[in-house]
Amino acid sequence: MAEVLTITDLVKQFGGLTATDHLSLSVDEGEVHAVIGPDGPGKTTLIGQLTEDITPNSGSIRFAGQDLTGMPVHRRSMLGLARSFQITNVLADFSARANVALAVQAHQGHSFRFWRKAASDPRLVDPAMRCLATVGLEDRAEVSASNLSHGEQRQLELAMALATQPSMLLLDEPMAGMGPEDSARMVEILKRLKGDLTILLVEHDMDAVFALADRITVLVYGRAIATGAPDAIRNDPDVRTAYLGEEAEDA
Amino acid sequence: MASFRYGFILLVMLALAAVPTVAIAIDEPFYVSLFTRMLVMAIAACSLNLVLGYGGMVSFGHAAYLGLGAYVVGIGFYHASNDGMEWALNGWMHLALAITIPGLVALLIGAISLRTRGVYFIMITLAFSQMLYYFFIGLERYGGDDGLSLWFLSDFGGVMDMNDDVDLYYLSYGLLLVILFLLYRLVNSRFGMVLKGAKSNERRLMAVGFPTYRYRLVAFGISGAICGIAGFLMANQSEFVSTAEMHWVHSGDLIVMVVLGGMGTLFGPVLGAVGFLMLEQYLPELIRGGCEVIGGNNCGIAGEYWKIVFGPLLIMVVLFARGGIDGLLQGKVGRNG
Secondary structure: OEEEEEEEEEEEEOOOEEEEEEEEEEEEEOOOEEEEOOOOOHHHHHHHHOOOOOOOOEEEEEEOEEOOOOOOOOHHHHHHHHEEOOOOOOOOOOOOOHHHHHHHHHOOOOOOOOOOOOOHHHHHHHHHHHHHHOOOOOHOOOOEEOOOHHHHHHHHHHHHHOOOOOOOOEEOOOOOOOOHHHHHHHHHHHHHHOOOEEEEOOOOHHHHHHOOOOOOEEEEOOEEEEEOOOOHHHHHHHHHHHHHHHHHHOO | HEEEHHHHHHHHHHHHHHHHHHHHHHHOHHHHHHHHHHHHHHHHHHHHHHHHHHHHHOOOOOOOHHHHHHHHHHHHHHHHHHHHOOOEEHHHHHHHHHHHHHHHHHHHHHHHOOOOHHHHHHHHHHHHHHHHHHHHHOOOOHHHHHHHHOOOOOOOOOHHHHHHHHHHHHHHHHHHHHHHOOOOOOHHHHHHHHHHHHHHHHHHHHHHOOOOOHHHEEEEEEEHHHHHHHHHHHHHHHHHEOOHHOHHHHHHHHHHHHHHOOOOOOOHHHHHHHHHHHHHHHHHHHHHHHHOOOOOHHHHHHHHHHHHHHHHHHHHHHHHHOHHHHHHHHHOEEOOO
8 A cells, every 4th residue: 555654764852752753654545543641742743744844853754755845835735634633623604514615725726816705606615515514513504703612623633634635634522522412423423434545643642543543653752652553553572551541541 | 675675776877877967067177177087097996906805815905006097198198299290189099009008017016016925916006006106206398296287189080089078978977887897797707706706715716727817917917907097087077187096095995995895896996086076075164064064163174174074983983884885785783895
């Protein structure tokens, strides 16, 4: 299978702290690759290097045949890398539909179009409604994003990412702050997307990760201590001590 | 409430259309020039509202574009009367240049300013407008500090006469309507969505793939161009061009008009400009009258302190009616209004 994303020997240091430590990781086309790990700066820093302005000290990130390092944020989206944010990040004073329509618009050429009304343009509205339907928000399309529940806002995040027709979806803790019911709904939505989309999933919710992932990478102090299928990870002794052990003790 | 709002706005626009007729009927031609000034400032406030209200860019330098538009008329007059260059009075040319020059200067200033955010953006737009202010003070040839009195105004041939207050009034009114309609199309277009989206959450917009800087910059240029039209009208209305109009205080006045009328609404700046100039005109008389009623001394002077009332009034708007006059018409009261 073709690799969509290839991270090679990536290092990021903040002063004395090594947040990404010689990390190598790949995501194959069509797979759901989950990144898990105990609390720490490792996962956020990795996402920052993939999607924002955090420049690694060394190593490379190749996506769709191009080096992402130092590339402006908006161009990464144009390449087909879409993300959802850990902390809900939608346009609060726009309706759910307008939020998604704007994401659709971003990928239909330039927006130096000054005349035609965007809110009634079927080229924007139709795809936007399809994305809302995919995440189960079609009935809430006209509601202002700020009036959506937390769970619905997370779904909207996902719809916006989908609207950019990405070749890979980077989901930064899509279940963050969700109750079990919302969480279960999100897992169902993602299960339906699985197969059509390549997904890099960074998540704390173990049930969700084991339900969705084809492969899991365990990140401890910015270093990948194991990569493999969910069953292999579950039984890996290093992982058990570093991560799952802690959970078992908590439970 | 919505129908009341549109009804009120329609009433204001119709009343403005009738001003010259009424003023002539009651033999008070002074009102024509007062209301022309309102229309001119309404255009300038609309231009600022595009970047401030819809785009979230607090430009504290829009007086510069107003001044540039006015100086197009002033400099044209200067060369027509001193160098015999009759063509330099051509009104169509004035109008065209009063759109393009401020527009291009706004693009230039915006290109640098929009790399900053928040307070820095406010300060840098202020700095640029003050630079232009001192530049024109230094231009002795065009009157410098003293300004230029215009013996001849923009010449539109037989189409209209800028010396005729009614012609100038209806030109201003017509331009305001055209600008409002163009702005209405613009803020609801794809471009407008990006502009409003970048105000709401710029980080998100970049994440879905918008190079937001370019869109903000173009909006800033358009805003400068519209403000230049107001400058062109202002010069013809006051028959005088001076650096005073470019002073930063006027940039502040424009912000006040936009906030007073309602940021990010189509007609808010119009209501704000009318309200602002009404208060400026009638608050002193009101205070003088009130003073006489309670039998105070020196009531003539009391009127000069109208800003003592105006200031707290503004604070009240900001505290209790965030949506400005237009917000009140929609029944929005309170800090989130």
